[in-house]
Amino acid sequence: MKIIRPAQLTDLPQLLVIEQCSFTDPWPTTVFSEQLLDPLTFYFIGYDTATPEQIQAYAGYWLCAPEAELVNIATAPAARRQGWGRAMLTHLLADGLRRGVATMFLEVRPENIGAQKLYEQFGFIRCGFRRHYYGQNQHAFLYSLNTQ
Numbered sequence: 111m112k113i114i115r116p117a118q119l120t121d122l123p124q125l126l127v128i129e130q131c132s133f134t135d136p137w138p139t140t141v142f143s144e145q146l147l148d149p150l151t152f153y154f155i156g157y158d159t160a161t162p163e164q165i166q167a168y169a170g171y172w173l174c175a176p177e178a179e180l181v182n183i184a185t186a187p188a189a190r191r192q193g194w195g196r197a198m199l200t201h202l203l204a205d206g207l208r209r210g211v212a213t214m215f216l217e218v219r220p221e222n223i224g225a226q227k228l229y230e231q232f233g234f235i236r237c238g239f240r241r242h243y244y245g246q247n248q249h250a251f252l253y254s255l256n257t258q
Contacts, residue, residue: 112156114197121146145170151173152202153169167183170182178209180199183199199229216252216254
């Protein structure tokens with residue numbers, strides 16, 4: 111069974127491993143540490159009750175009510191294609207609603223078709239394009255979701 115809870119600093123080593131396996135330009139330890147301590151940043155981890163010591167996925171967003179920015183969703187390689195992305199996104203959106211989020215934004219790489227399909231299934235709409243968002247010639251699509 112999938113369990114999702116708020117992330118803690120003690121989760122950092124596993125979050126970093128998932129981050130490094132998931133992104134071409136992973137965030138450094140200091141960024142994650144700062145994010146986990148920021149009172150307007152909310153990160154969650156997911157694990158299976160069969161292996162509670164092993165984090166399967168994480169996700170986080172920045173709150174600037176009534177808006178929020180989904181900053182990361184990542185799944186451990188061995189746990190991919192098992193519904194963790196959907197579970198984490200569902201949890202983030204519900205948490206955002208409880209905190210008064212009316213609009214959630216996110217950026218996604220144009221080549222990440224799987225993520226785009228997931229976001230669109232949740233009702234996110236492509237509303238913009240950010241040139242060089244991820245670096246030189248690494249652009250992003252901007253998506254938004256009205257949660258009200």
